[in-house]
Amino acid sequence: MPPESRASAFRVRGGTPLEGTVHLSGAKNSVLKLMAAALLADGEVHLTAVPDITDVPVMAAVLAGLGVRVDHDAVAGTLTLAVVDAVPTTPPRDAVTRIRASIACLGPLVARRGEARLAMPGGDRIGARSIDLHLDGLAAMGAEVVRSEADVHVRAPGGRLRGARITLDFPSVGATENLVMAAVLADGRTVLENAAREPEIVDLCRMLVAMGARIDGVGGPTLSVEGVPRLDGAVWETCPDRIEAGTYLVAGVLTGGRVRVERVRAGDLTLPLRKLRDAGAEVVVEDGAVTAAAPRDGIRPVDVVTLPYPGFPTDLQPQMMVLLTQADGISRCTENVFESRFSFVDQLRAMGADVVVDGHHAMLSGPTPLHGAELSGLDVRAGAAGVLAGLVASGDTLVRDVHHVDRGYAGFVARLRALGGDVERVDA
Numbered sequence: 336m337p338p339e340s341r342a343s344a345f346r347v348r349g350g351t352p353l354e355g356t357v358h359l360s361g362a363k364n365s366v367l368k369l370m371a372a373a374l375l376a377d378g379e380v381h382l383t384a385v386p387d388i389t390d391v392p393v394m395a396a397v398l399a400g401l402g403v404r405v406d407h408d409a410v411a412g413t414l415t416l417a418v419v420d421a422v423p424t425t426p427p428r429d430a431v432t433r434i435r436a437s438i439a440c441l442g443p444l445v446a447r448r449g450e451a452r453l454a455m456p457g458g459d460r461i462g463a464r465s466i467d468l469h470l471d472g473l474a475a476m477g478a479e480v481v482r483s484e485a486d487v488h489v490r491a492p493g494g495r496l497r498g499a500r501i502t503l504d505f506p507s508v509g510a511t512e513n514l515v516m517a518a519v520l521a522d523g524r525t526v527l528e529n530a531a532r533e534p535e536i537v538d539l540c541r542m543l544v545a546m547g548a549r550i551d552g553v554g555g556p557t558l559s560v561e562g563v564p565r566l567d568g569a570v571w572e573t574c575p576d577r578i579e580a581g582t583y584l585v586a587g588v589l590t591g592g593r594v595r596v597e598r599v600r601a602g603d604l605t606l607p608l609r610k611l612r613d614a615g616a617e618v619v620v621e622d623g624a625v626t627a628a629a630p631r632d633g634i635r636p637v638d639v640v641t642l643p644y645p646g647f648p649t650d651l652q653p654q655m656m657v658l659l660t661q662a663d664g665i666s667r668c669t670e671n672v673f674e675s676r677f678s679f680v681d682q683l684r685a686m687g688a689d690v691v692v693d694g695h696h697a698m699l700s701g702p703t704p705l706h707g708a709e710l711s712g713l714d715v716r717a718g719a720a721g722v723l724a725g726l727v728a729s730g731d732t733l734v735r736d737v738h739h740v741d742r743g744y745a746g747f748v749a750r751l752r753a754l755g756g757d758v759e760r761v762d763a
């Protein structure tokens with residue numbers, strides 16, 4: 336666990352423009368799935384650009400409970416994973432319930448070991464409906480699915496799944512990943528329609544192909560997977576974290592500064608960069624780097640609609656809302672992926688923002704001066720957004736429950752301080 340994680344709150348003092356460069360980590364939402372894919376391999380999976388975030392050791396604990404040897408060097412950012420015991424099919428409950436991404440073990444376990452029994456990931460907060468697409472897809476591939484209050488038991492009769500044609504109701508990131516990982520070792524061809532196509536899914540598919548999987552249509556809405564009998568290991572560099580990139584770029588613009596992010600794929604950030612330009616920011620894209628600088632004549636209002644990729648990412652919506660509190664005029668924000676994301680709005684209002692929510696629409700009128708407040712880091716992105724709000728607020732802001740932020744942002748405090756932000760970790 337990174338040393339910074341021991342204390343539980345961030346104290347932020349606003350007023351300093353952020354200036355400087357951030358070298359991005361590997362993507363949280365990629366590395367956790369790349370780790371799960373090690374369950375499918377006959378050889379070692381060696382990952383680089385592994386972010387130093389607390390979700391990685393939790394996922395490592397899930398996999399260790401499933402007979403995977405995990406060698407993690409947090410400083411070097413490397414992970415080596417190898418299956419040493421292919422018998423367990425039930426990952427440890429305490430680790431599974433701490434991390435939503437543990438659901439990504441379901442497809443690989445059923446495909447490779449013929450069955451899986453999983454506690455509901457994330458417990459009550461996530462709700463029972465949230466893995467129906469995963470389970471319906473596995474059932475279409477011949478699996479027997481038995482759900483109880485506490486867990487889900489999925490079994491492939493005869494130990495093998497069979498290829499199927501599956502059309503997702505919604506392009507779910509997690510369901511797409513699980514079903515692709517199930518399909519790579521199934522008998523025959525699986526066609527997955529209305530698949531999610533987030534860059535992290537592309538990263539996973541490409542690593543699976545490097546392991547010997549046969550996947551067509553990578554990056555598009557229809558994936559066609561021809562099952563193979565076995566997969567090798569791989570050496571793979573985790574793709575850069577586009578959400579981390581967006582968070583620092585927004586922070587630079589918001590605070591009247593200029594932030595450059597390196598090791599970025601600008602093509603993964605098309606809409607966020609366009610929205611920053613629409614807001615008046617000066618955005619410069621170079622090979623492997625993006626710089627965003629605050630407008631000289633004030634931030635302009637923009638409308639943002641979250642949608643599955645290539646739509647505007649829901650994981651950048653709270654940070655963008657903070658920026659729009661400082662725009663001169665009315666901005667609208669529509670959340671189509673996770674309705675609970677608007678729970679952050681109450682905190683923004685407590686800091687002085689003028690935001691009216693109607694269902695999954697929010698209307699922001701600005702600019703409104705923000706003042707320091709005590710916030711709770713409700714989730715990883717709301718926590719980061721709370722810190723951003725604190726960076727433009729008058730007085731001190733205290734963001735509590737920052738273990739959520741530590742789950743997804745490597746060295747958040749250190750990086751903000753390197754950019755000149757007045758942020759520190761405190762016991763609270």
Ligand code: UD1
Binds near residue numbers: 363468506508672
């Ligand atoms: C992943 C990301 C998360 C991101 C989200 C959308 C990880 C670890 N997390 O989450 O950061 O915000 O993608 O980009 O990668 N749903 C169902 N039934 C299902 C599956 C999903 O109803 O079987 C619903 C969910 O409740 C949610 C929506 O679909 O409202 C999106 O979920 P999904 O795309 O699956 O996101 P996650 O994989 O959970």
